[in-house]
Amino acid sequence: MTRAIRAELLKMRTARLPLALLAAAAALTAVVTILGAARAGAGHMAPAALGTLTGQTEVITRTWFGLIMALVLGVTVATGEYRHGTATGTYLATPHRARVLAAKTTAAAAAGLLFGLAAAALTTGITLAFVAARGYHLALAAGTIARFAAGAVLGAGLLAAAGVGVGSLIRSQLAAILTVFAWGIVAEQVIGGLFTSIKPYLPYTAATTMAGSGAGGASPLPFAAAAALVAAVAALLAGVAARTTVRRDIT
Numbered sequence: 358m359t360r361a362i363r364a365e366l367l368k369m370r371t372a373r374l375p376l377a378l379l380a381a382a383a384a385l386t387a388v389v390t391i392l393g394a395a396r397a398g399a400g401h402m403a404p405a406a407l408g409t410l411t412g413q414t415e416v417i418t419r420t421w422f423g424l425i426m427a428l429v430l431g432v433t434v435a436t437g438e439y440r441h442g443t444a445t446g447t448y449l450a451t452p453h454r455a456r457v458l459a460a461k462t463t464a465a466a467a468a469g470l471l472f473g474l475a476a477a478a479l480t481t482g483i484t485l486a487f488v489a490a491r492g493y494h495l496a497l498a499a500g501t502i503a504r505f506a507a508g509a510v511l512g513a514g515l516l517a518a519a520g521v522g523v524g525s526l527i528r529s530q531l532a533a534i535l536t537v538f539a540w541g542i543v544a545e546q547v548i549g550g551l552f553t554s555i556k557p558y559l560p561y562t563a564a565t566t567m568a569g570s571g572a573g574g575a576s577p578l579p580f581a582a583a584a585a586l587v588a589a590v591a592a593l594l595a596g597v598a599a600r601t602t603v604r605r606d607i608t
Contacts, residue, residue: 397412505568523537525594
């Protein structure tokens with residue numbers, strides 16, 4: 358198992374796509390954080406004034422792109438084998454397909470942590486820089502900042518693991534990526550808007566609330582409960598994939 362995980366990590370280190378996704382996550386996170394800090398207190402659709410606790414919280418928790426890109430990373434880890442035609446070689450080297458899936462899930466989760474870490478570091482650094490530059494008092498406690506960062510890191514890792522399950526079920530890389538974007542950005546917003554009471558229990562929303570984002574008017578799940586929910590979704594997706602699509606013929 359350890360050998361299989363190392364092989365998956367090596368694939369990610371030597372491929373361009375994971376690095377491109379990380380760079381995209383960092384760039385998008387930086388842009389939305391800078392825009393949020395610059396427009397804080399400007400009114401409609403802008404964060405609250407940056408000199409307030411609410412405003413600083415809204416800006417420092419803009420780690421969404423790190424989390425959604427971690428989810429996409431997980432998808433590519435699973436679907437890359439089928440896209441590049443390397444699945445046959447992988448399964449010949451490790452005939453136990455469920456073990457390959459477990460190795461991919463573990464490796465993706467480990468890499469996903471870096472996406473959350475990068476996003477949290479950027480939002481924290483940018484927020485602190487804007488607060489200092491404008492001469493405001495830092496209203497956020499150090500423990501709160503650390504909790505937001507830890508939530509972003511863990512949430513990204515768990516979403517990356519879930520992405521492997523999605524990619525293993527769908528197999529087509531483009532279709533799987535479109536699916537996770539549609540679910541995270543569109544479907545959860547629509548469902549959460551129609552049924553506010555269930556919004557905190559939607560997986561992507563639960564992951565973002567771990568990182569400090571609000572749940573759209575509903576009470577967010579406690580940190581541990583949100584983490585358990587996203588982990589359960591990742592395990593469910595992997596379990597279904599292991600019993601269905603992973604067993605099917607590669608061609």
